[in-house]
Amino acid sequence: MADAKVIPFDDDRSRGSAAQRPPRRRSAGSRRKGEPAAVREVQPLPARTIQQDDVPVTREEPAADSDAVEKPRDDGWERRLAGGLSFLRRRLTGDYEVDDFGYDQELTEQVLMSLVRPLYEKYFRVEVKGVENIPAEGGALIVANHSGTLPLDGLMMQVAVHDNHPANRHLRLLAADLVFMLPVVNELARKAGHTLACAEDAERLLQRGELVGVMPEGFKGIGKPFGERYKLQRFGRGGFVSTALRQGTPIIPCSIVGAEEIYPMIGNAKTLARLLGFPYFPITPTFPWLGPLGAVPLPTKWTIQFGEPIPTDGYPPEAAEDPMLMFNLTDQVREQIQHTLYKLLVQRRSVFF
Template sequence: MGEKSRAVALHERSSAPAPHVPAQRANPDPAPEPGTGEPHPVARFAEFCYRRLAGDYEVDEFGFDREFTDSLLLPAARAVYEHWFRVEVTGAERIPADGGALLVANHSGTLPWDMAMTQVAVYENGRRLRGLGSGLLFGTPVLGVLARKAGQTLACGPDAERLLRGGELVGTWPEGSAGLGKPFAERYTVGRFARCGFVDVAARVGVPIIPVSIAGAEEAHPKLAEVWPLARLFGLPYFPVTPTFPILGPLGAIPLPTKWRIDFGEPIEAGPGCRFALAERVRGTIQRTLREMLEERANPFTG
């Protein structure tokens, strides 16, 4: 590429005068005039790298890194969302346009793909979801950091309350790791909610509970058996045996390309009353919706 064809985006920082021959510019994609229009994509990417290298970005008190999430994590997750799981969303109009709400969903899939996909589904509908994860997640190298950067935090009362009071949408999977690692035979039976604290939090802050039913995730990693001595060795809640893991090694982490459907249900007001009854009502709603979704579905892979 000759000097004449170089695009020049003017910028106050550039002290060295760039070769600039506007009259003879032969570039088919003309560079924007100084101060107008969009900067060159390469320059924009470089600016991103510059800021990441200089540490010039904002992180909130939970560790949520908006720029990192929007430019790297969400596009990657969206590719999986659109092309791998082909997620179909129903009831998106029930996601509140503003203000806090607690989204409660069924948990499954051996690896927490459902958390990532719900996060994308909510983002596609104009809001952000702040997921609540287990202590095990935040203690895991790399994954814990990515989870915090994506806006997730520890599943505990004070963290959830703080986020809700800030007007955020908070997602919780109260089945916990028992739900995540449920055996394939028990798929689509929503387990006991190990923690009913979410009901108290929603009642205290005064936000509605939105039951979220996720179909498709439960077949993504069919857990056929588990090896408890290995689980104990690695300090994990379970060590799964799926059709692809551990036989295929790390490739076993690739989920089966099931067709997903995520349904956002009718909001439930968390008023005063028995927490267990309310938690049971949320669980029952999710279970019923799941059954309906499964009846409509012909095949886990085509939907």
């Protein structure tokens, strides 16, 4: 019952308005004990990693929930095994689908997400707010701040949207070209549904009604020194606004608090970075001094807040060519994210709790 230890730890924290945190995966055992207080807090979400589609996504009565977990205890194991074997069978024979961007939904849901989820749930204890601002269907562009030296914030945002949204929507992230140049990383990124941050790909995804995530600060945001934390950098050239305008999809500002402190970057070895072809080479209090151990992020407490959508469908078609409007909208999105960041920072009790 290792899980039982975690529950009081969770209860310590003031949960405030949003009890949005997903249930701990693979924790059916602890829930069987029938602690109504703990069960009521967590929102029933697709809990089994193998069979996700059959679980109701709306809030259920706690009693019904614990019953539901109790009953399939025995053949749940068997079914999970059968599901796992059929998954293995499909993977081995190549009998699965990927989309034009190389997104492998099955692999993402059943393997990649499960790998990131412990980090999301246990390590960074991500709290998600305002998930109702993400539409249930149709294209939307989520614009977030970028920080943390390594783009963990993007991955956390992807898990946050998938696990908290009632329709389990998948976030398609737009990533820098460096991601697609690195071996292994590019392969995983494509399979997880990420694609190159360019107007063509973004528009194609929005056109198909996908939820697209973009971090317009780019390397300026993720590689900024620790002293400038939570200060939004320039939002590129505002290309994301014209893309959203062309497709008439809403822009959802998203503020991520907690990612800035995972690797406090106190220096930047520019020569080394140039040598390796990276945009920056971080020096943190632990990296590179402690070697690989220094690459372990600090266990900060994260909050991801999705803001009110900014509609873009009221504009005439030529609006996407209007630089003034584009700058105004870009500023509006940027201000809203910055404002929410400050608000969340004020509410935050500590970096780690």
